[in-house]
Amino acid sequence: MMSRISRFAAVTVSVAALFAGATLAEAQTRELRYADFGPDRGTRAEAIKWMDAQMRERSGGALGLDVTWGDTLLGAKNAIDGVGNGVADLASVVPVYEPGKLTAWRVSDVRQIADEYVGMMATYELMTQNEGASANFAEQGVQYIANFTTGPTQLLSREPITTLAELDGKKIRATGNFGKSFEANGAAAVSMSQPDVYQALSTGTIDGTAAYAYVIDSYKQYEVASNLTTIDMGQNLGWGIVMNARSWSSLTPEQQTMMTELGRDVTLYLAQKMYESRTEIMQKLREGIDGNTIAEHEGDEGMKKALIDSAEEAGMSWLQGAKDQGLDADGLLAAFDEAVVKYKNDLEAQGYPWAKQ
Template identity: 30%
Template sequence: MSNTTRRTALGLAGAATLAAPAVLRAQETRTWRMVTSWPRDLPGPGMNARRLAERIGQMSGGRLVVKLYSAGELVPALQVFDAVYSGTAEMAHSASLYWTGKARAAAFFTTIPFGLTPQEHIAWIEHGGGQELWDELYEPFGIKPFMAGSSGMQMGGWFRKPLQGLADLDGLKIRAVGLSADLFRRLGALPVVLGVPDIYAALQTGAVDGVEFLGPSSDRAQGFQQVASHYYWPTFTKPNGTAECLVSRGAWDGLPPDLRAVIANACAAENQFTLTESDWRNAEALEALVGGGGVQLHPWPGDIVAAARLAAEDLLAAFDAAGGIDARIHDSYVAARRRAQLWARASTRAYLEARGVA
């Protein structure tokens, strides 16, 4: 072997030696913990979280395995944000409206009273600057957020007794979270913050008089119709139901670019799948509840809706007055809602009126 050939062979061998650890690192299997705010396999968000974990594993070819913990298995339902912040878990699946005590404007990234519809919300996050503001809001906590599911349009809530008007809300105990709780308080009710696993028992025992949760499919799965027969529409506190995936910034930064893309795309795919699933299953569930489930469907009394709209304006104005990131999120969101108004009237609303009940 000539000296030139020998040097070439040694150079190739050295390059292979240097490249091998990088290849091994790229193929390394990681196992992450995902904590959730939902009972295991709860129709809607519980199944949403499970599918997300499975999508990530499948799309990564098994290089990123996500072990799922339902509410209470590793941490309580309303402590999943802290679990990611502290490093107890690398990921969480929850809803941002639970974290208004930590970051007041977090509620905007799930829903706010009289806010964006599900499709309008996605448009704001993906095209109107919402994602960048969300990232900035959670940055002090070392958390990267993604949309990762949507329970779609919500219902107004379940009540043990019918509501005739605004006076009936006075002193009424209602399970509500986020800005919904603040709004009901302004209407005279007494909001009670409860994690999902605790809601049914509270309604059954009378610890609360009413419950605001999700849409008909998830509500029926919780069994609320067994202890409260009065179901109100439309929602005015929660017109959207975006769930979030929370990822530890430290864990995120430690991923190679392709696995970051896996997480981002798995979240986007699950977000769209869950939104369409919600529409399909909510239609089925509402028909079953009203058709043979003994549920009485009521529109909100007009004076409650009118008072709620005024109260919501005052509630949201406080974000603008606060300045800083809260004001910028408020202003961006309100601008997106204003932008959507004319198109909504000319498209969805006009078409549904033209289509009629058929």
Template identity: 30%
Template sequence: MRLKSLVAGAVASLAMTAVHADELSFANYMAPTHPYVGGAFEPFANLVAEKTGNALTIRLYNGGELGAGPDAQYDRVVEGVADLAVSLPGYTASTFPLTLLTELPGVIDEATGTEKIWKNIQLFEPEYQRVKLISLWSSAANLLYTKKPVRTPADLAGLNIRVPSRNAGLLVEAWGGSPVSMPVSEIYTALQTGVIDGAMIDGTATTAFKLGEVADYLTVGIESTISPFSIVMNRDEFNALSAEQQAALEAAGKEASALGSKTQLTVAAGGIKAFADLPGKEVIKLTEYEARAFHELNAPVVAKIISDVGGNAQAVVDALAK
């Protein structure tokens, strides 16, 4: 009996290993209905299967099934809880200072940002030594969703504004507001209950995170940050794959970057329109003259961030500007 049990256990173990090698887990903290799922993550999984003849597949775990908290996704990949995960480098800012240069005002724009990132991808890869960088893209520009109208920096005085990264927080501080670091999943309740007075986030938030229900004003026209997103993979799992499977993942990841950016820009534009169509809401569109007051405050902040990062930071910014 003991011998049979050992044999059965060994067979089960081998079966589990085979399944693990063929099927990769993808941790996604966003809801299954989030536009990224159908627009980028499912196509990414399909591309991997197609490019490997179904020898390698990806299973999506949406809605934080492998662990809640957008800010913890990178660590889950490092620790092997998930093989792959979508993450925002801004949540672990100290690990990705060069990547986060892409979010600074004036460095890239939302229309061409992802293309420029991939033209210079070798500049960012050294920051991903603990994981394998699979995909990296820029999102739509961040806007201000607020309970009170914001037309000038003076309007932000005394307001607590959720920010997506440390760099974004420095901008809000320069504008006169008080930055609050908070995962995207907490914004709705915090804005509804008055813990924060507004949030810096792109236009997808109107519907994707239902901020159209709790914010009264949406200010657009400020040159603010553009948050990068990434898909990262456990490095040991990546190294265990065949060369062909690795190449398929890399190719699919690059395609997923373009899909992620396209999805974000489309939904963000729709989110701004959807907010304007809601009763009792107002989209405040700043003129170039009105926005200048914010932009003049941006310049010294951007210069200081680049200086503080040091190293080849200026070279990265210059390369992205070409």
């Protein structure tokens, strides 16, 4: 019979082996460098952290992410080049900030789609199944992984703006196709970063801003502008996660399959979180935050249609630029429109997939 000392020694050896095994497993985890130019907060950051946790779980601890936030590793204007050159294994990228790169992705910003699920899943499907899009990513030395979104664009203003007549002459913070749309409909588009919008609204430098729910909340813009007009101008969908092509090739076939499935799940996860976040934020604004409440207005159909039509017309300038790069722009746009119809029909018939859980 084993003595007490022998049993103690056996237990000690077992515990030591257990800790050694855990340490060895941790040492064997390959942490892929991820560069994100944004802060370590908000819904998008939450999705990246969820991706890391899921990657570790689904790979049995073999893969994980080492995330660098802010502009420390790569900024918004050099992220595509950086991840393509291997500065990071994965990165959050925005093609509009790096003209001429990943142009196929920007097809998703031509149309004005207000629903997160429809827009994100249609974009994901196109980027993963269209040969022209895949080739465009390969040219930059990257692999498409997942999609992000800003959520739908509305109009936050100091005074109510619900008609084209009320919009005329107003100074509105807006960029890209949104800015061109406001300009085409009588407003003066002003370009500035989100951190500057609060002060500009407060002083009257601008009369309003093309805004997203999470931006109104996180930058506390509700303190200086109390009118929110529904215009549903759509989302910025041409951005998300890409992976260095060499890093992708270094994965096992099983890991590549896992990453493909995870990329779709991350896209769907973020669509749900952005939808829920928008809904929750709007409810908070209605009820009031620190004594500040938002008055909601519905833009009249004439204004909404004019702004949406002008934004899509501005977006069509993408077409010629894509053709100049040798892309089948007409085919990409037709395929994207088809995917949008598919997911709109799916939503109407079955509702949001997360509502079934």
